[in-house]
Amino acid sequence: MTRRFKIAAIAGDGIGKEVLPEGLKVLAAAAERFNLHLDFAHFPWASCDWYMQHGEMMPPDWKEQLADMDAIYFGAVGWPALVPDHVSLWGSLLKFRREFDQYINLRPVRLFEGVPCPLAGRKPGDIDFFVVRENTEGEYTNLGGVMFPGTEREMVIQESVFTRHGTDRVLRYAFELAHARRRRHLTVATKSNGIAISMPWWDGRADAIHADYPQVIVDKQHIDILTARFVLQPDRFDVVVASNLFGDILSDLGPACTGTIGLAPSGNLNPDRTFPSLFEPVHGSAPDIAGQGIANPIAMIWSGAMMLAFLAAGPNPDPRCGEAHDAIVAAIEAVLRTGPRTADLGGTATTVEVGDAIAARVRG
Amino acid sequence: MTRRFKIAAIAGDGIGKEVLPEGLKVLAAAAERFNLHLDFAHFPWASCDWYMQHGEMMPPDWKEQLADMDAIYFGAVGWPALVPDHVSLWGSLLKFRREFDQYINLRPVRLFEGVPCPLAGRKPGDIDFFVVRENTEGEYTNLGGVMFPGTEREMVIQESVFTRHGTDRVLRYAFELAHARRRRHLTVATKSNGIAISMPWWDGRADAIHADYPQVIVDKQHIDILTARFVLQPDRFDVVVASNLFGDILSDLGPACTGTIGLAPSGNLNPDRTFPSLFEPVHGSAPDIAGQGIANPIAMIWSGAMMLAFLAAGPNPDPRCGEAHDAIVAAIEAVLRTGPRTADLGGTATTVEVGDAIAARVRG
Ligand SMILES: CC(C)[C@H](C(=O)O)[C@@H](O)C(=O)O
Ligand SMILES: CC(C)[C@H](C(=O)O)[C@@H](O)C(=O)O
Numbered sequence: 001m002t003r004r005f006k007i008a009a010i011a012g013d014g015i016g017k018e019v020l021p022e023g024l025k026v027l028a029a030a031a032e033r034f035n036l037h038l039d040f041a042h043f044p045w046a047s048c049d050w051y052m053q054h055g056e057m058m059p060p061d062w063k064e065q066l067a068d069m070d071a072i073y074f075g076a077v078g079w080p081a082l083v084p085d086h087v088s089l090w091g092s093l094l095k096f097r098r099e100f101d102q103y104i105n106l107r108p109v110r111l112f113e114g115v116p117c118p119l120a121g122r123k124p125g126d127i128d129f130f131v132v133r134e135n136t137e138g139e140y141t142n143l144g145g146v147m148f149p150g151t152e153r154e155m156v157i158q159e160s161v162f163t164r165h166g167t168d169r170v171l172r173y174a175f176e177l178a179h180a181r182r183r184r185h186l187t188v189a190t191k192s193n194g195i196a197i198s199m200p201w202w203d204g205r206a207d208a209i210h211a212d213y214p215q216v217i218v219d220k221q222h223i224d225i226l227t228a229r230f231v232l233q234p235d236r237f238d239v240v241v242a243s244n245l246f247g248d249i250l251s252d253l254g255p256a257c258t259g260t261i262g263l264a265p266s267g268n269l270n271p272d273r274t275f276p277s278l279f280e281p282v283h284g285s286a287p288d289i290a291g292q293g294i295a296n297p298i299a300m301i302w303s304g305a306m307m308l309a310f311l312a313a314g315p316n317p318d319p320r321c322g323e324a325h326d327a328i329v330a331a332i333e334a335v336l337r338t339g340p341r342t343a344d345l346g347g348t349a350t351t352v353e354v355g356d357a358i359a360a361r362v363r364g
Numbered sequence: 365m366t367r368r369f370k371i372a373a374i375a376g377d378g379i380g381k382e383v384l385p386e387g388l389k390v391l392a393a394a395a396e397r398f399n400l401h402l403d404f405a406h407f408p409w410a411s412c413d414w415y416m417q418h419g420e421m422m423p424p425d426w427k428e429q430l431a432d433m434d435a436i437y438f439g440a441v442g443w444p445a446l447v448p449d450h451v452s453l454w455g456s457l458l459k460f461r462r463e464f465d466q467y468i469n470l471r472p473v474r475l476f477e478g479v480p481c482p483l484a485g486r487k488p489g490d491i492d493f494f495v496v497r498e499n500t501e502g503e504y505t506n507l508g509g510v511m512f513p514g515t516e517r518e519m520v521i522q523e524s525v526f527t528r529h530g531t532d533r534v535l536r537y538a539f540e541l542a543h544a545r546r547r548r549h550l551t552v553a554t555k556s557n558g559i560a561i562s563m564p565w566w567d568g569r570a571d572a573i574h575a576d577y578p579q580v581i582v583d584k585q586h587i588d589i590l591t592a593r594f595v596l597q598p599d600r601f602d603v604v605v606a607s608n609l610f611g612d613i614l615s616d617l618g619p620a621c622t623g624t625i626g627l628a629p630s631g632n633l634n635p636d637r638t639f640p641s642l643f644e645p646v647h648g649s650a651p652d653i654a655g656q657g658i659a660n661p662i663a664m665i666w667s668g669a670m671m672l673a674f675l676a677a678g679p680n681p682d683p684r685c686g687e688a689h690d691a692i693v694a695a696i697e698a699v700l701r702t703g704p705r706t707a708d709l710g711g712t713a714t715t716v717e718v719g720d721a722i723a724a725r726v727r728g
Contacts, residue, residue, distance in 0.1 A: 078557065084556070084564065085556055085557035085564075085586075086556050086557055086558075086560045086563075086564050088557075089557045089558065090560055094558070116484075117484065118483055118484055118595055118596055119482055119483065119484065119595075120480075120481065120482055120483065120484040120485075121484075139558070139559060140558045140559060140560075141559075141560065141561075142560035142561060143561070144523070144524075144561045144562065145561065146561070146565065151528075152528060152529070153527075153528070153529075154527070154528035155525065155526065155527040155528065156525070156526045156527075156561060156562045156565045157523050157524070157525055157561075157562075158523070158524040158526070158559060158560075158561045158562035158563075159508070159521050159522070159523050159524075160508075160521070160522040160523075160524070161519065161520070161521055162519065162520040162522070163517075163518070163519040163520075164515075164516060164517070164518035164519065165516070165517075191609070191612075192448070192449055192450050193442065193449035193450055193452075193453045194450075194453065194458070194503070194504045194608070194609065194612065195503060195504060195505075195522060195609070196450045196454055196504075196505065196506035196522075197506060197507070197508045197509065197510070197520060197521075197522045198508065198520045198521075198522035199450075199522075200448065200449075200450050201510065201520045222449075223612075223613055224612045224613050224615070224616035224617075225616055225625070225648075227591055227613050227616060227617040227620070228616045228617055228619070228620035228625055229620075231482050231483075231595060231617065231620040231621055232482055232620050232624075244558070245555070245558065245559070248555075248558065248587075248588045249587055249588050249591055249613065251588070252588035252589055252591060252592045253588075253591040253592055253595065253617070255592070256591070256592030256593075256595040256596050257595055260596075261589070261592055284589075
């Protein structure tokens, strides 16, 4: 008996609306070829358009509407000309991450054949690692406030929150990934020399979890020099684990080092599967290029493949999901080698043309 | 009447002890040629060696000992095998920055002729900008604490503090620099979509100060995509202003994009001259290469030139300080073009050989 997967499709804003259809097109092609049952439910909210009409980013019952989905396939959210970013993001994406306890943000960084690398002399194989980002706490909070507002004495406190629960589980996930599926090298991002309370504590938790994975080599790096090493020695990385903010930074910088952030996918994972996980491109809604049909859809498409891989690893899965993942990634590789390409990769193809080309290859 | 400048020389730890003598050598050559009076006072503290002997990083009267200096010329501090980084840094460098109110950390980023650039196809002139980093508050605090320590419920709060006083003055400095001395383009680093209280407020302060500098073009960038753009579009930057943490990251990443962090200098400036300013390389004590005599001394030497420029711009200055600055920078340029070079630049020269070569050129 094959299983039906229920997937929420949410376009959001800007180029989210342009890349999501290409992702769906490729997933449909994969479903056809591998005889998968993917039922998509479309939601117009989690967008600034919705906010303009309703005064909030999502309806009050958003959680009920999404809770029994197997996954959420998400474009991008944010349109600062209409809604301040912190309002749109805290009202949607950051709620999903937190309320659906998607505590791992898994972000592969990989240099593909055929993609011009901005780093001199780097070849495919030189850059191939994962950023494992904590996704529910840390520096991303709305805790704190303003004192003496509007006066010369004005001051702002912003609080970061790190729990042992939240920190240990992301460290453990990263150690497990490094140990069981990668080259057993884990870089731990820190800033314990400047951020005097949370970061030394974070380092201590990394030491504690390390005790369970003695075969993994651990390399602690302060975030400043770590960003420098992404550029100077990208081949030294295998798995990189980082707090919410540091992971955010590293997972834009890493993909930039592979040529474009238009390729980078992500899985906002709830490994316990108590709530749906969310798959989205790392890039945002990109107001500067939205509406022109030139956005690179590959990050969205690759995120769809990651979604299938996650579904394939769950309880009672459909094994063909794993095959479909591989077929999509192979199609992305082929199209990156031979074209067509969007402008971020030096090409002139449209979003739709790239989506069509990948879908055609997935169909076989 | 020429003026005597009193300068504190502090080597610190690791390669700080190797590069400081080269910086002093070059300053001595410049003093000789331009007939400057630089009186150096050497201090053995602000080092982990001192800590091991005295149980603290500096003597109780450090402030009195340094307060009437015109500047501090500083190597690097930190030796985590002996003293945890947050103890050594908060006990020395971060104290200087804060207690001497060195609220601007000015860090030039420049690609030199003769230096192999890790970014494909970039030429000298393509990368030439300043990072202006807030240097006394923000994310670098020891405010907060641990709740339920040692238990499963353990949690840590870390507080960031942004004052209007501290924020406005660094923004104003950056606007002024962009307006009066640069190409009138200011990038403001933010993360207002994720860090929900301090960063939207920071953006608001940037808007407020912008009103006084209408001719400056302002480009607000979230720190994640900003790091990506350092790699993909480094030519778009002129002046970049950032919080303490974001400025720390950008001023390691920027130099990495110009080939090595071994060149990057910095000025920890107290523009009001109520206390001495401090000049140091951006790189740290680098335990991994310390003791081998292979560290690049150029960041230290260039920091010395920045120190002279700062002294030359003060009240009652010696105008020859400015000439000496230019001569040192010209000597650095010449040596980078023709060698010798240290290992970080693909050469085999020692720290001392590079220092000698630059000193010889300064002598003329
Ligand atoms: C050593 C460390 C505390 C320091 C900082 O983070 O400020 C260094 O990285 C720097 O950039 O000067
Ligand atoms: C849009 C923003 C809040 C988000 C983040 O910072 O997490 C994005 O940059 C990302 O990386 O998914």
